[in-house]
Amino acid sequence: MSFLYNIAIQATGLALKGIAPFNEKIKKGVLGRKETFSILKQNINEADKTLWFHCASLGEYEQGLPVFKALRAYYKNHKIVLSFFSPSGYEIRKNSPIADMVVYLTLDSKKNANTFLDIVKPELTVFVKYDIWPNILNQLKKRSLRAILISAVFRKNQPYFKFYGHFFKQALFAFEYIFTQNDSSKTLLESINYKNVSVSGDTRFDRVSSQLELDNNLPYIKTFKDNKLCIVAGSTWPEGERLLSNFINTNINLDVKYIIAPHNIKTGEILNLKSNLHCKTVLFSEKSNNNLKEAKVFIVDTIGILSKIYNYADIAYVGGALGNTGLHNTLEPAIFGIPVIIGNNYAKFPEAAAMILQGGMFSVANQTEFNDNLNQLIKNEALRLQSGQKNLQYVKENKGAVIQILNYLRI
The missing domain is CATH 3.40.50.2000 (Glycogen Phosphorylase B;)
Structure with a gap:
């Protein structure tokens, strides 16, 4: 499965480049991902301590924002990297005050995963809801870097819970703790022997209440x-x-x-x-x-x-x-x-x-x-x-x- 996944990532990269001239949103993502590593290198020094927040798009950003704000206030001397996969999130929040730099997350190839973490070296990584990328998460675990998943929602038809999903299942075990929105998600995680999980609910309730x-x-x-x-x-x-x-x-x-x-x-x-x-x-x-x-x-x-x-x-x-x-x-x-x-x-x-x-x-x-x-x-x-x-x-x-x-x- 790992081999097929990495082939699929490469194919996706080629496909996006091919479609980019004809789709403005995809074009922004392709061009933005080209700049990610240079932005990170320009803003992070070897001695810097960092946190990394990742969101698929704008909705996940709004969901994670109360947690991001609290971490920003607590870790005053850390540099914070905020990444998006979707242009609809990046373009609207590229100047977010909770981060020192906002970037597109590069495609999840092994090379990109290693390069990203070689530069950022986050003390703590926070993923919101989903957008779970196996190569980068497996590298986080290999390097013993802390990562949590918040406001997570899982469904039984996802590959994590299928007989063929071992590669994807491994990615979940890169998180030291997962906070789910509901009991059914917690039960699904426990069915694959993931134990560091609790039902915290949805952070969006805190976000909108503020x-x-x-x-x-x-x-x-x-x-x-x-x-x-x-x-x-x-x-x-x-x-x-x-x-x-x-x-x-x-x-x-x-x-x-x-x-x-x-x-x-x-x-x-x-x-x-x-x-x-x-x-x-x-x-x-x-x-x-x-x-x-x-x-x-x-x-x-x-x-x-x-x-x-x-x-x-x-x-x-x-x-x-x-x-x-x-x-x-x-x-x-x-x-x-x-x-x-x-x-x-x-x-x-x-x-x-x-x-x-x-x-x-x-x-x-x-x-x-x-x-x-x-x-x-x-x-x-x-x-x-x-x-x-x-x-x-x-x-x-x-x-x-x-x-x-x-x-x-x-x-």
Whole structure:
């Protein structure tokens, strides 16, 4: 399996280079990985002590951030390396203040693994949720370097738990400790005789809870809302935007404001969304030249402010689960005590299933269900407030993963 894996890594590298000229996201990853070792060499000296945090993408970064911040504060004299595999994480957080350098993780060849660790030599490595790379993890273990995995989720169909998965299973044993989100993941690890595991829960609950301690005021959003009922659609994709656009266009007379924050903010897609709306619509980039109170829809064609915008929502829709892209962060709106509507493809997101069961979240599969649920929440204030409070209570009850992790690390 090791031989086949390494062949696959080489083939993947060649394939990505071949596709890069035709795909902007892949191109950024290919070019970024070329710079990784030079960035590390320029910033790390032989005498430096280091920590290494690795995340697949932006979601995992947000998940690990409370732990990263605590480690940053404790290890004041260490240099911190933050790595991403996906451009969508790197491009948005390449200037993260919790790290001294942010890089793309190189492809997991044996040569790259050795070179990376020869330069970084991390005293402690923290991986978030998954993105488990066997060569680099096996090298960490071989060099007796500490590594932990936090907010981990496992499923029985993964190769770690199959008869042919010995090579991948070895990688898990490179972690000195694994903190899982749920009992089923812990049971799976114990089934392969991995014992250094406990259920800490999901660090995202701690992450979103800290949002309430920040200044979430956005004066231009307050002006736009104008004390009206406000629906915020976050991290939307075209399939969800179609449902929302149809609802808006057929309910023009409703005294409701709408904020849409698309996942992709490409100019063409933003303008297409705007053109499909039959009412006064303003883009974030146009806000200075418009009377925001007169607008019915505000489209956020920028990044980094959605978590604050949810502070102004009375109802939220979170994108991803209507298609195959994966449900985006539903805990961000939930912490503000508002009901949330999502698509129907949420099987891999236990927090969504839990909030649906408790009555704070509503799943829809088509336009009719979307309209029915949204209309009910708009018109029934008691239901809206009650549902929102159930979401807030759910988040509060599931905090505490960060404390468990830091206690283990004796911080």
